[in-house]
Amino acid sequence: MGDPNLDGQVDSADIVFLVNEALPDDKPILLPQNFANADLDGDIDVDQDDLDALVEMLLGLSTP
Ligand SMILES: [Ca+2]
């Protein structure tokens, strides 16, 4: 988890991906695997909470 754009690493590109793909409600995640990786808190929805979780992960506030 934590790699929404599926490029093999968790970095700022994943934040950009979440902002572009997850936050606009009318723009669905492209693939189930994108969705699964983006849903960091596991509530079967990709939203601001998951973006916050990803930012925290990148800041080192939680272990991978
Ligand atoms: Ca990535």
Ligand SMILES: [Ca+2]
């Ligand atoms: Ca979520």
